[in-house]
Amino acid sequence: MSELNLRAEELDAADGLAPLRSRFVLDDVVYLDGNSLGALPAHVPDRLADVVRREWGELRIRSWEESGWWTAPERIGERIAPLVGAAPGQVVVGDSTSVNVFKAVVAAARMAGEDRTEILVDATTFPTDGYVAESAARLTGRTLRAVTPARVPDALGPRTAAVLLNHVDYRTGRLHDLPSLTAAIHAAGALAVWDLCHSAGALPVGLDEHGVDLAVGCTYKYLNGGPGSPAFLYVRRAAQSRFDSPLPGWNSHADPFGMSPSYDPAPGAVRGRVGTPDILSMLALEAALDVWEGVQVGAVRAKSLALTDFFLECVAEYAGDRVESVTPVAHEERGSQVSLRCEDAGEVMKKLIAAGVVGDFRPPDVLRFGFTPLYTSFADAERAARVLATVLRG
Amino acid sequence: MSELNLRAEELDAADGLAPLRSRFVLDDVVYLDGNSLGALPAHVPDRLADVVRREWGELRIRSWEESGWWTAPERIGERIAPLVGAAPGQVVVGDSTSVNVFKAVVAAARMAGEDRTEILVDATTFPTDGYVAESAARLTGRTLRAVTPARVPDALGPRTAAVLLNHVDYRTGRLHDLPSLTAAIHAAGALAVWDLCHSAGALPVGLDEHGVDLAVGCTYKYLNGGPGSPAFLYVRRAAQSRFDSPLPGWNSHADPFGMSPSYDPAPGAVRGRVGTPDILSMLALEAALDVWEGVQVGAVRAKSLALTDFFLECVAEYAGDRVESVTPVAHEERGSQVSLRCEDAGEVMKKLIAAGVVGDFRPPDVLRFGFTPLYTSFADAERAARVLATVLRG
Numbered sequence: 001m002s003e004l005n006l007r008a009e010e011l012d013a014a015d016g017l018a019p020l021r022s023r024f025v026l027d028d029v030v031y032l033d034g035n036s037l038g039a040l041p042a043h044v045p046d047r048l049a050d051v052v053r054r055e056w057g058e059l060r061i062r063s064w065e066e067s068g069w070w071t072a073p074e075r076i077g078e079r080i081a082p083l084v085g086a087a088p089g090q091v092v093v094g095d096s097t098s099v100n101v102f103k104a105v106v107a108a109a110r111m112a113g114e115d116r117t118e119i120l121v122d123a124t125t126f127p128t129d130g131y132v133a134e135s136a137a138r139l140t141g142r143t144l145r146a147v148t149p150a151r152v153p154d155a156l157g158p159r160t161a162a163v164l165l166n167h168v169d170y171r172t173g174r175l176h177d178l179p180s181l182t183a184a185i186h187a188a189g190a191l192a193v194w195d196l197c198h199s200a201g202a203l204p205v206g207l208d209e210h211g212v213d214l215a216v217g218c219t220y221k222y223l224n225g226g227p228g229s230p231a232f233l234y235v236r237r238a239a240q241s242r243f244d245s246p247l248p249g250w251n252s253h254a255d256p257f258g259m260s261p262s263y264d265p266a267p268g269a270v271r272g273r274v275g276t277p278d279i280l281s282m283l284a285l286e287a288a289l290d291v292w293e294g295v296q297v298g299a300v301r302a303k304s305l306a307l308t309d310f311f312l313e314c315v316a317e318y319a320g321d322r323v324e325s326v327t328p329v330a331h332e333e334r335g336s337q338v339s340l341r342c343e344d345a346g347e348v349m350k351k352l353i354a355a356g357v358v359g360d361f362r363p364p365d366v367l368r369f370g371f372t373p374l375y376t377s378f379a380d381a382e383r384a385a386r387v388l389a390t391v392l393r394g
Numbered sequence: 395m396s397e398l399n400l401r402a403e404e405l406d407a408a409d410g411l412a413p414l415r416s417r418f419v420l421d422d423v424v425y426l427d428g429n430s431l432g433a434l435p436a437h438v439p440d441r442l443a444d445v446v447r448r449e450w451g452e453l454r455i456r457s458w459e460e461s462g463w464w465t466a467p468e469r470i471g472e473r474i475a476p477l478v479g480a481a482p483g484q485v486v487v488g489d490s491t492s493v494n495v496f497k498a499v500v501a502a503a504r505m506a507g508e509d510r511t512e513i514l515v516d517a518t519t520f521p522t523d524g525y526v527a528e529s530a531a532r533l534t535g536r537t538l539r540a541v542t543p544a545r546v547p548d549a550l551g552p553r554t555a556a557v558l559l560n561h562v563d564y565r566t567g568r569l570h571d572l573p574s575l576t577a578a579i580h581a582a583g584a585l586a587v588w589d590l591c592h593s594a595g596a597l598p599v600g601l602d603e604h605g606v607d608l609a610v611g612c613t614y615k616y617l618n619g620g621p622g623s624p625a626f627l628y629v630r631r632a633a634q635s636r637f638d639s640p641l642p643g644w645n646s647h648a649d650p651f652g653m654s655p656s657y658d659p660a661p662g663a664v665r666g667r668v669g670t671p672d673i674l675s676m677l678a679l680e681a682a683l684d685v686w687e688g689v690q691v692g693a694v695r696a697k698s699l700a701l702t703d704f705f706l707e708c709v710a711e712y713a714g715d716r717v718e719s720v721t722p723v724a725h726e727e728r729g730s731q732v733s734l735r736c737e738d739a740g741e742v743m744k745k746l747i748a749a750g751v752v753g754d755f756r757p758p759d760v761l762r763f764g765f766t767p768l769y770t771s772f773a774d775a776e777r778a779a780r781v782l783a784t785v786l787r788g
Contacts, residue, residue, distance in 0.1 A: 025451040033455045040451035045443060048674070052442055056620055057419040057434035061427045061752060069621055096669025098643030099493060106533075123655070128644035128669060131657040135642050139500075139533040146655065171653075220670070227450055227463055227673035248529050249492030250522035259565075259757055261517070261540065263525040275490025275522060276614070279621035280442070281672035358455060363653055 004314050004382050011310065011378035017303050021375045023291045024224075030357045030380045030387070035198060035337050035370025038224030038288075047287035051280065069279050073230075073251075074270055076282060079289045080232050083297055084196060084217065085206040090234055092269040093219070093285070094277050097197060097231040098128045099247070100216040103272060104233060105136035105164055106246040108191040108214055111239060112161035116190065117141075120155055120163040123148045126170045129195055133164050139246070149176045156188035162213075163190055167205065168198035168335030171362050173327040175203070175335045179210045186211060191239075197221060200232075202336035202372075203301040213239050222336065222372055225285030233272040240268055249274035291374060303373035304336040307381055311338055311369065314385030322392040326366065337370045342392065351391045357384045398708050398776050405704065405772035411697050415769045417685045418618075424751045424774045424781075429592060429731050429764025432618030432682075441681035445674065463673050467624075467645075468664055470676060473683045474626050477691055478590060478611065479600040484628055486663040487613070487679070488671050491591060491625040492522045493641070494610040497666060498627065499530035499558055500640040502585040502608055505633060506555035510584065511535075514549055514557040517542045520564045523589055527558050533640070543570045550582035556607075557584055561599065562592035562729030565756050567721040569597070569729045573604045580605060585633075591615060594626075596730035596766075597695040607633050616730065616766055619679030627666040634662055643668035685768060697767035698730040701775055705732050705763065708779030716786040720760065731764045736786065745785045751778045 012018055025040040055063040064070045077091035084091070095103075109119060121133040123146035130146065137144035147155045149165055156163070163185050168175050178194060185192040191213040199205055201222030207215055215234040219225035235243050245265070250256050251273035254264045265271045312325060315338075323340040342348055342365065349361040359369040369384060406412055419434040449457040458464045471485035478485070489497075503513060515527040517540035524540065531538035541549045543559055550557070557579050562569050572588060579586040585607040593599055595616030601609055609628040613619035629637050639659070644650050645667035648658045659665045706719060709732075717734040736742055736759065743755040753763040763778060 025447075027452070031454060037450075037455045037458075039454060040446065045446045045451070048446055049439060049443055052434065052439045052620070052678070053419075056431075057439070058421070060425060060433060061431045061754065062747075063621065064431075095489065095493065096643065096672075098645075098669030099489065099641060102641055125655075126644070127647070127653050127655060127657075130655055131642045131644065131647070134657065135640050139640060226446070227457065228670045228676070229674075230672060231669075246529055246533060247493060247496055248525040249490065250520070250525065251492075253521070253525070257757070259521050261519075261521060261524055263521075263528065275492030275625075276622045278490075278624060278672045278675040280623075280675045280678050282622070284446070284674050353456075360455065363651070 004317060008378040008382040011306065015303065015378070017299060017373055018377065020291065020295065021377065024375045026375060028356060030384045032357065032359045032369040032371065032376065032380070032384055034372035034376070035221050035368065036360055037220055037227060038222060038372065039375055041224055041288045041291045043290065044226070044284055044287045048280065048284050051283045072279065072282050072286065073273050073277050076286045076289070077232060077269055079286065080200070080219070080223070083292065084200050084215070084234065085204060086208055086234055090237055090269050091232050092272040093232045093282060094230045094273055097216055097218050098132050100231045100233045101129050101132045101164070101195065102136055103245055103247055104193045104214040104216055105133050105162060106140055107243050108162035108193050109136065109140040109142055110244045111242045112191055116159055116161035117143060118159045119144050119161050120152060121146050122165045124169050124171070125166050126197065129164055129166070149181060152181055153184045156184060156190060158189065160188050160190040162193055164193045164195065166195045166198070170198055171339060171366055173335045173337040173339045175199070175333050178205070178212070182210050182212055198335055198337070202304060204297050207234055212236065219285050224288045224291065226281060226288065229281050229285040230278060235269060235272055240271060243271050245271060247274045251275055251277070295374070300373045304371055305331050305334065307371040307373060307376060307378065308334060308336065308338050310378055311371070311381040311385060314382050315340065315388065318385050318389035319392050337368055340367045341365050342367065348391055352388060355387050355391060357387045398711060402772040402776040405700065409697060409772070411693060411767055412771065414685065414689065415771065418769045420769060422750060424778045426751065426753045426763040426765065426770065426774070426778055428766035428770070429615050429762065430754055431614055431621060432616060432766065433769055435618055435682045435685045437684065438620070438678055438681045442674065442678050445677045466673065466676050466680065467667050467671050470680045470683070471626060471663055473680065474594070474613070474617070477686065478594050478609070478628065479598060480602055480628055484631055484663050485626050486666040487626045487676060488624045488667055491610055491612050492526050494625045494627045495523050495526045495558070495589065496530055497639055497641055498587045498608040498610055499527050499556060500534055501637050502556035502587050503530065503534040503536055504638045505636045506585055510553055510555035511537060512553045513538050513555050514546060515540050516559045518563050518565070519560050520591065523558055523560070543575060546575055547578045550578060550584060552583065554582050554584040556587055558587045558589065560589045560592070564592055565733060565760055567729045567731040567733045569593070569727050572599070572606070576604050576606055592729055592731070596698060598691050601628055606630065613679050618682045618685065620675060620682065623675050623679040624672060629663060629666055634665060637665050639665060641668045645669055645671070689768070694767045698765055699725050699728065701765040701767060701770060701772065702728060702730065702732050704772055705765070705775040705779060708776050709734065709782065712779050712783035713786050731762055734761045735759050736761060742785055746782060749781050749785060751781045
């Protein structure tokens with residue numbers, strides 16, 4: 001047994017989060033793709049079966065009230081709120097991330113006022129944010145400019161309405177400095193909209209503490225809500241009365257069953273709702289959040305950094321001459337993934353998956369490995385690096 | 395046994411669709427709220443359990459390809475297409491009805507061109523369509539005017555960009571004349587957007603035949619997809635290349651995994667997609683559509699009219715002096731529900747539900763009874779009228 005093998009054993013033995021792994025359905029595969037689709041929490045199938053057979057099958061329409069379906073979007077929002085540093089009443093769940101980006105960017109532009117004619121977007125963003133920001137700009141009569149997060153402070157000006165940024169870069173795993181960028185955006189009089197897809201559930205976000213105006217995030221990555229589970233939207237309490245949604249569906253009406261022909265928006269986070277929520281996906285997510293019982297995000301972050309440190313060390317030891325990490329070494333710049341660049345990365349990932357190590361490939365040349373501290377072990381990290389070295393040696 | 399009891403028995407015995415009832419989970423309740431939430435198809439729980447345990451739990455990320463998750467929105471769209479009279483390649487599933495109304499109305503206004511500055515909306519619409527149309531008008535620089543469907547022909551003019559209409563009025567159950575209204579809209583050079591929430595799965599729609607430009611519809615009513623199951627969007631083939639979505643998420647990109655920073659919309663119905671689809675809700679819907687195997691919409695319509703005729707007859711016989719029907723008598727003006735007006739309708743519905751007859755209440759004074767020919771029997775109709783009479787007599 002190698003020295004790194006032994007180290008992995010020791011690290012796992014000392015890991016206070018290790019028992020959480022039993023809350024998930026896992027097998028012999030080293031699953032390092034939880035940053036794309038989180039693993040299945042073990043109790044979710046039974047809970048969802050009850051939703052289907054009893055709540056839908058037996059209670060049918062009565063479940064909207066009796067089973068709490070109607071209030072699920074805000075109730076689940078409250079479960080997510082502490083994971084992203086939000087006090088109650090500011091997070092609502094529903095729709096896809098893309099749709100929530102649209103709500104947030106349009107609403108931010110409107111809050112900024114007519115004189116502020118430019119929206120800035122992260123030039124390194126996951127594409128959908130850029131496409132949707134472009135649409136939001138076009139529909140609100142603004143221009144859109146793409147800048148890298150590092151250049152945002154220089155790009156800000158009196159015409160800046162809002163800035164849409166990613167907390168963690170989906171490709172490189174770089175963690176951006178949310179507190180200082182938000183402060184710079186506010187100093188310029190603009191609004192900060194953060195995409196938390198790759199940070200929610202992986203590291204502390206501190207939305208309230210850092211004064212973020214609006215945020216959106218994904219629930220099927222580190223929150224393990226299931227494939228395509230609904231996204232969340234955070235609207236800072238102080239901004240809620242000015243949140244003027246471009247998607248004013250009946251679910252966000254102050255009196256949704258009054259069936260009034262005129263729109264009167266509900267107060268609070270509910271204003272971010274649109275149409276009838278997709279209950280099956282939503283209640284699977286609600287159940288999935290039970291795995292956070294007793295878990296502190298700070299502990300998750302500590303393990304995440306230890307895992308990625310260790311993985312980088314193993315990769316350097318086993319395959320340092322064949323791959324290059326594009327994920328920052330500095331902890332304050334690292335999310336919960338490691339991205340390695342190598343030749344023929346697409347083919348390499350296929351072989352890795354065939355050999356029981358699941359990450360994913362992002363063009364043109366990046367291997368992504370996501371580390372979910374709730375269920376990833378140090379032994380997983382060591383084995384992934386070892387198998388990678390074998391694959392790279394052909 | 396009364397004469398109407400015997401008639402119900404005879405009608406059920408002669409009903410070719412009667413065996414379909416066994417495809418659903420039903421009990422002793424007379425469930426006449428399938429126009430709000432369709433009953434659970436009996437095979438859906440097992441199918442969804444397999445999606446959760448095997449596709450998510452075991453295959454995890456591989457299911458996007460191997461289990462066909464990625465292509466589910468258009469695949470399920472193809473299942474719905476024949477039910478609404480659409481040839482392949484024009485229907486896609488995803489997002490809520492409200493969000494799809496937004497896509498359709500904005501896209502229609504853009505297709506109409508800058509000179510057409512007014513959008514018309516059904517003044518009797520389910521409220522969300524009006525709210526969303528108002529938002530679409532505001533964002534595209536148009537004005538919005540609410541007119542009743544009957545007044546649409548007079549309201550059309552050279553400035554009309556698009557008209558958003560409901561095929562069946564959610565409150566009264568009135569069926570509007572889709573062919574002639576669409577023709578009138580086209581004669582004025584405008585685009586017709588139809589909301590099929592209360593007609594899809596209940597009666598023939600004939601989207602292609604009647605030249606409808608865009609349509610949206612619900613899948614959790616007569617299509618029994620489950621609570622909040624994703625809606626569908628129809629974009630007429632001839633209009634697809636001009637469909638300029640206000641929600642251009644990465645799922646509608648021509649090369650979604652190319653991760654290009656610039657948006658290049660996919661051809662065809664896929665252009666109506668936005669973000670990552672909610673797979674659990676979506677695949678429950680897909681399974682639910684299996685109940686349509688071997689079923690013709692024409693036969694469903696014939697039974698629907700027979701059921702509502704019979705229910706109206708029973709109501710007239712048992713309680714004709716205490717309620718008034720607001721649903722048209724003429725077949726060509728009737729959807730698949732019967733709406734009765736009476737005093738204290740909210741209280742009456744509570745008592746009906748307690749007595750095992752489930753309809754719903756729509757303010758201010760309407761009792762709604764939806765008839766789903768796939769599982770509603772003539773005996774149900776007779777019993778509902780009989781219990782209603784008992785409740786009304788106090």
